[in-house]
Amino acid sequence: MLKWIDRLMSIFQGQSKSMDMVTCRQVIDLLSDYINDEISPEDKRLLEKHFEGCKNCEAFLKTLRQSINLVKDIKYEDIPEEVSVRLRNTLKTRIKPHE
Amino acid sequence: MSDEILVERVKRGDYLAFEELVAKYQNRVYGLAFRLTRNKMDAEDALQDVFLRVYQKIKDFRGESAFSTWLYKISLNEALMKLRKKQHRREESIEEAMPKFRSDGSYAGMVTNFSISPENEALKAEAQRLIQAAIDKLPEDYRSVLLLRDREGFSAQEVSQMLELSIPAIKSRLHRARLFLRQALENYFKARKVSAT
Numbered sequence: 001m002l003k004w005i006d007r008l009m010s011i012f013q014g015q016s017k018s019m020d021m022v023t024c025r026q027v028i029d030l031l032s033d034y035i036n037d038e039i040s041p042e043d044k045r046l047l048e049k050h051f052e053g054c055k056n057c058e059a060f061l062k063t064l065r066q067s068i069n070l071v072k073d074i075k076y077e078d079i080p081e082e083v084s085v086r087l088r089n090t091l092k093t094r095i096k097p098h099e
Numbered sequence: 100m101s102d103e104i105l106v107e108r109v110k111r112g113d114y115l116a117f118e119e120l121v122a123k124y125q126n127r128v129y130g131l132a133f134r135l136t137r138n139k140m141d142a143e144d145a146l147q148d149v150f151l152r153v154y155q156k157i158k159d160f161r162g163e164s165a166f167s168t169w170l171y172k173i174s175l176n177e178a179l180m181k182l183r184k185k186q187h188r189r190e191e192s193i194e195e196a197m198p199k200f201r202s203d204g205s206y207a208g209m210v211t212n213f214s215i216s217p218e219n220e221a222l223k224a225e226a227q228r229l230i231q232a233a234i235d236k237l238p239e240d241y242r243s244v245l246l247l248r249d250r251e252g253f254s255a256q257e258v259s260q261m262l263e264l265s266i267p268a269i270k271s272r273l274h275r276a277r278l279f280l281r282q283a284l285e286n287y288f289k290a291r292k293v294s295a296t
Contacts, residue, residue, distance in 0.1 A: 023200075023203070023204025024204060024205045025198075025204040025205075026204065028278075029274075032273055032277055033274075038270075056206045056209065059212055060206070062212070063281055063284065064281050066215060067277060067281040067284055068277060070227055071234070071246075071249040071280065072249060072252075074227070074230070074234075076126075076129075076130025076131070076134060077133045077142075078129075078130070079126050079129040079146075083146070084125060087143075087150065091117075091118075091151065094151060
């Protein structure tokens with residue numbers, strides 16, 4: 001969540017004219033929460049307003065989403081049949097005698 | 100048959116129920132172990148140790164979390180133990196890949212778009228390869244969180260139980276890991292753009 005002190009700091013530093021403006025740093029800090037939909041409606045509104053006027057952050061969001069989708073699509077190595085057979089045999093040998 | 104029923108049967112000594120759990124989860128446990136260790140023998144060793152441990156410890160499993168959460172916790176521990184024994188992996192500093200800002204908080208530089216379109220299969224495959232290479236370079240703590248959240252789809256709460264870390268710590272590691280991967284891809288697309296001009 002954007003802290004009120006961060007917002008005040010940005011105003012004192014002359015980066016924004018109103019409480020409604022946030023910096024790229026603040027936006028990028030919140031991007032994962034935004035993508036995961038774990039963000040307050042107020043912060044969501046602030047970020048979306050920022051995207052409208054900042055091509056860099058808009059592109060950053062798009063490319064971050066693409067990266068996440070590539071992770072989602074990673075194919076795991078399927079267990080080879082011989083590994084599965086060895087697993088069953090090992091478990092039987094090491095577990096059955098104790099039953 | 101649900102995991103809950105199978106677990107109860109295993110607790111009562113039903114070996115067939117245990118085999119059913121093994122058959123159901125062996126692929127996922129092996130896949131995760133291989134992704135973490137990047138070594139077939141280590142992944143197989145971890146797989147065997149995971150299910151031996153599950154059988155030995157199942158009486159202690161009280162069902163406070165889902166069986167899969169508990170199983171993944173054991174799987175992570177076993178795979179990471181194998182990994183730590185070797186420590187030959189070249190992990191990169193995550194700090195260098197973090198975005199840079201000017202003193203006024205604005206983004207320093209220009210973001211390069213990724214020209215990955217669904218039609219361009221070759222480029223998508225290349226991006227996939229780059230993502231996997233970048234995951235391998237992530238520090239271990241970040242790699243586990245990223246895979247569990249973004250590949251396996253577990254919630255922050257579930258991952259926090261598996262890794263015994265606070266939810267804010269999970270969120271922070273996930274975000275930084277994602278930024279690291281995005282930067283690896285951006286470096287590639289930036290270089291590609293330069294060489295094309």
